[in-house]
Amino acid sequence: xxxxxxxxxxxxxxxxxxxxxxxxxxxxxxxxxxxxxxxxxxxxxxxxxxxxxxxxxxxxxxxxxxxxxxxxxxxxxxxxxxxxxxxxxxxxxxxxxxxxxxxxxxxxxxxxxxxxxxxxxxxxxxxxxxxxxxxxxxxxxxxxxxxxxxxxxxxxxxxxxxxxxxxxxxxxxxxxxxxxxxxxxxxxxxxxxxxxxxxxxxxxxxxxxxxxxxxxxxxxxxxxxxxxxxxxxxxxxxxxxxxxxxxxxxxxxxxxxxxxxxxxxxxxxxxxxxxxxxxxxxxxxxxxxxxxxxxxxxxxx
Numbered sequence: 001x002x003x004x005x006x007x008x009x010x011x012x013x014x015x016x017x018x019x020x021x022x023x024x025x026x027x028x029x030x031x032x033x034x035x036x037x038x039x040x041x042x043x044x045x046x047x048x049x050x051x052x053x054x055x056x057x058x059x060x061x062x063x064x065x066x067x068x069x070x071x072x073x074x075x076x077x078x079x080x081x082x083x084x085x086x087x088x089x090x091x092x093x094x095x096x097x098x099x100x101x102x103x104x105x106x107x108x109x110x111x112x113x114x115x116x117x118x119x120x121x122x123x124x125x126x127x128x129x130x131x132x133x134x135x136x137x138x139x140x141x142x143x144x145x146x147x148x149x150x151x152x153x154x155x156x157x158x159x160x161x162x163x164x165x166x167x168x169x170x171x172x173x174x175x176x177x178x179x180x181x182x183x184x185x186x187x188x189x190x191x192x193x194x195x196x197x198x199x200x201x202x203x204x205x206x207x208x209x210x211x212x213x214x215x216x217x218x219x220x221x222x223x224x225x226x227x228x229x230x231x232x233x234x235x236x237x238x239x240x241x242x243x244x245x246x247x248x249x250x251x252x253x254x255x256x257x258x259x260x261x262x263x264x265x266x267x268x269x270x271x272x273x274x275x276x277x278x279x280x281x282x283x284x285x286x287x288x289x290x291x292x293x294x295x296x297x298x299x300x301x
Contacts, residue, residue, distance in 0.1 A: 010258055012154055012233075012265045018273035021153065021299065022066055025280045028296045029067040032287065039287035040069035041099040041125065041279070042091045046084065046110065047077035052103050059101075059276055066280050071097060077107050084110060085118055092120040098290055099125035099283035122289065125282040127179065136182045136301075143282055144301045148180040150274025151212060151233045152187070152301060158231060158263050159210075163188035166207055170194045170221065170251070171214035176235050180212055183301055201225075213251035223256030232257060232264040235271050 029039060041063050045056045056072065063070040073087060084102075091100045100123045106112045116124075121131040127145035135142035155162060167189040171177040181191045194204050196215060205211055205225040211232045213221050218238035226232060236251030250267030258264050265271050281299040288295050 010261055010263050012158060012231075012263050012270060014150075014154070014265055014270040014273045017154055017157065018150075018277035021274070021277040022062065022280060024296070024299060025277070025284050026066045028284055028299075032284075032291075032293075033067060037287065037291055037293075038067070038069050038096075039099070039283050040071060040097045041101065041283045042071040042073065042094075042097045044073045044075065044084070044087060044091075044100070044102045046075045046079050046103070047107050049105070052105075056103055059279065062276050062280060063283075068280070068283060069096065079107075079110075081110055081114070084115055088115060088118045092118075092123065095290075097123065098287040099123055099279070101126050101279065123286055125279055125286060127282070128175070133174070133179070136179060139186060142301075143286065144183065145175060145179045146275045146278035146282060147176050147235060147271060148183055149278045149282070149301055150271060151180060151235065152183045153278070153298075154233065154265070154271075154274065155210060155231065156187075162210070165189050165209040166192075167210040167212065168192045168194055168205055168208035169212040169214065170198075170201070170205065171212075171216070171235070173214065176212075176214040180214065184210070186301070211252075215251050217251055218249050219251070219253040221252045221257070223253060223258075223260045226252075226257050226260045228260055229262035230260075232261045233271060234265050234267050237267060237272060 043056050043059055060070045060072055091097050100119045102115055116128045117130055119129055121129045124132050124143050127143045132142040167184045169177050169180050172193050172195045181193050184191050194201055198204055202225040206227050208230055211230055214235035218240050234250035234252040238249050239246050240249055248268050285295050285300050
């Protein structure tokens, strides 16, 4: 661990922010329940991946804490494609279920893409369905992937109006990089998607008022790649060995970056907690849309 003092004023506290989001979700859920409507989230877990089991358990706890119904479907690792698709169809047809999430990764013999695209797009709270991806890309109402949505919420909270800011996203994944770019374009940022093969990557990063790191390489972005005063959102979660112990670090070298950035998310405790909070927000949004009610203010893209 570094002895460099942390600039707490620059920290974007994802734990505190996600707790506020969950509180706002719960308040809106209480209003719906007073009208006889309870949002429901169904999570499907295939196999016994330990990390996925912990994640699914946490989702269930936070879903129930928000006042929603939690439906958990745990299937054996040898579940067939047909059986999994049948369960998805069953959940699509269940009016008590407003959000469906199939926990990834799936066992190798299953076609993840086919499963995700079998989910009713209106219930696709992960935002991975090809229809939602297309709706987002064309500026229409969509279900938005949870991690980019959480990043957008934190940016709006810290900076207010994002219009006209230069945003650089390092990483071009379908889960974070591409949807993040679409969201920032919709907020009128000037957006550059960079990646590991970008020429003069450091110079590209230095132009960013908003820098989103989502490339999956530990400490890839040093402090001297960051424009003084820039807002840095570090999506990376990497395990490294240090002093005989394992610890989590981001894609940004926090020690050198936090003295330069105007605001920065730490790892852990930054973007991570926002993912489940936004899953709950998406489930609430899906429920409101299904019931023909106004969407929750400040909890959508």
